[in-house]
Amino acid sequence: MSIMNSRQSQIANAAIPMFLADGVSVSTASIAKAAGVANGTLFNAFATKQALIDAIYVMAKANMFAALAYQPGAPFDRQVLKQCWSGYLAWARRAPEEWRIMHLLHDAGLASDDAQANVNAMFAPHSTWIGDALEAGKIQGPSLAFLQQLILRHLDLVVTQDLNQHDETVAFDMLCNTIGLTA
DSSP, X not given: OOOOOHHHHHHHHHHHHHXXXXXXXXXXXXXXXXXXXXXXXXXXXXXXXXXXXXXXXXHHHHHHHHHHOOOTTOOOSHHHHHHHHHHHHXXXXXXXXXXXHHHHHXXXXXXXXXXXXXXXXXXXXXXXXXXXXXHTTSSOOSOHXXXXXXXXXXXXXXXXXXXXXXXXXXXXXXXXXXXXXXX
16 A cells, blocks of 8 residues: 555545544545545545555554664664664654554454555564564564564553653563563
């Protein structure tokens, strides 16, 4: 999926709060009205409602990955993990609706297989980074998939608990201890 044009962004930005408030069963006519466009214009921008849902999901994930500020080839150490950790938290706090819609669409299984494949391709450098660290013995865990979910769930707990700076540092240290990252 490509980056959205301005019309698509206008429609997506109108749809997000509606999806969060009422679920994705919101009518396209309501979304078009909130976006200030005709229903036909919505379908010119997104061929189907599923295409709109997928575009929102991929956009949120792309923004999340961009916030991590991970540089391919960076070492897996506490400093780089902390940089990614801080980037994720800053993004989630700066764009709470985007963070929430990302979870809603993922957890409810509403993103299509194509959208998931697109997101998985975006995640590949991060996955390789964690997988290489696991394989090299820099971190511990039962599997790569388990570690990926552990790190993301840990981050989301920090967001949902709205921890202060001290407790956020404690949570980061707990994560590092859990995965065996000491240096």
